[in-house]
Amino acid sequence: MRVLVWIVEGTWMAAVAAAKQFVPADAQITLLHVIPAEAQAVACEAPQALLGRWHTRSTEALQSIAAQIASGLLADARAVLGHDATLNALGGRVGEEVVAAAQKTDLLVVARDCDHAREGPHSLGHTARYVLDHAPCPVLLVWSEQADVT
């Protein structure tokens, strides 16, 4: 069984806890994190839109910070999982990348953006909503308050 766990800042512990609880021990688990390319592009490219001034770019520095934090996040997630897992750090349109990565899996684990205080569709942001709407495989959707398993 191939399982994809979507690792998101703030809610990843709930997703990892759910994987721990429901996924069989012999499953092949992949932990996936996607850096939103759009925000990075706005931070890096916007200075170039200032007509005639500021020709500097901070692209490399920002990309390296984002990549470093993402790999730390994935490493922590694997440590909490306590199970062998493949780490997959991507960048791009988050929703589309997650859906694409889920093509080859049997189960996708997703944590909602909010806890029980916000039941209903508003517990999902745009990106999580997109992933649910387009997921090619069964999805295990958990509340994010199940976080404290560590």
Add this chain to the structure above:
Amino acid sequence: MTVHLSLVLALVGLVVTLAVAVARPTWLPESAAAVIVAAVLLAFGAVSVARTRQALGDLAPTIGFLAALLLIGDGCRREGLFDALGTLMARRSKDSPRRLLALVFILAAGVTAVISLDSTIVLLTPVVFATVTRLRMMATPYVYACDHLANSASLLLPISNLTNLLAFRASGLTFAHFSLLMALPTLGVIAVEWVVLTRFFGAELRRPREYVAVSDQVKLPRFTLAVVGVTLIGFLVSSLIGVDLLWIAAAGASALTLPALVRRKTTLRGILQGLQPGFLIFVFGLGIIVAAASDSGLAAAVRAVLPHGESFIYLLGIASVSAVLANLVNNLPATLILAPALAPAGHVAVLAALLGVNIGPNLTYVGSLATLLWRRILRAEGTEVDLGEFLRLGALTVPAALLVSAALLWAVTRLGA
């Protein structure tokens, strides 16, 4: 040369200059392009020598003022103000995404209004991205907030945006009067941004936070902040004490620059880079090109298109047309075209145009839709990032922000009357 031919030549010159400024070919700096085009217009008689001299004379105090402001912004960067603000933001956010967004709003609006839009875009936004990423939070809402507020909060003071600087003299207002009239519209636009962004990212902003250790040492450069504060007070009381704004700006710039030079924290070369001489020359060149176009019929055409009067609907009309123009040709040339055309109609009309040229660019990044599209077409730099979400957010905020700010500007001027 006939007026029609002059207009065609000036418009072609304007398009060429903007194209060079957007595409940035390595072999031709935009300042050189602007100067060459201006010289060609002069040689062909599309603009007279006397008019060129007048345009340069009109622009000179503004450019001098701008140069001093660039030095102040560069001084703030050199003293580490923006990194310190990043740490402050991380510490004060107390693990709450919403609270962090509120802090980003306050800091981005403050930096934009008091230092400039450029500083928010170039210096603060990367710091916000890095800070939020290190806090293990999704950077998207915060980065978008910074970029949007760089435009929205730049309504407040004449120094907040180069467009304001260019229109300020045409408006005939004092620094304090300008700021007073723009205060409510600015707050209104910031409120619109807050409502739209917090709704748009409603679920994401309610995500739980994990604890991430933050450095508890915030070293705000106090002397730098004091100089910026005193300079701002100087601007506000300049008309009362009868001192030209240029001298106050020069004093502020010197207070930040000279000690750094003496202590060898920077070099003359570094100062010169901070001054961005290429950009100053570019604005001079652009001023002459736009003067040529305006005189040969563009200003008359703009006046014909723009509504007249000071009622709410007229102000909204002026703001909307200005927003469209800013997105067609970028907000700098748009302001150079609009300010002199609107000045005879009074300062309220000029301020309404500023609402448009400052808020309008939020449809994309700073500048204009055209800048974004042109840059992408002209550079064709391989895989460009799709900006669907960011553009959708722009479409959600700009019409509401124009409506609210025009209504508030109208209310403020009615109250004043």
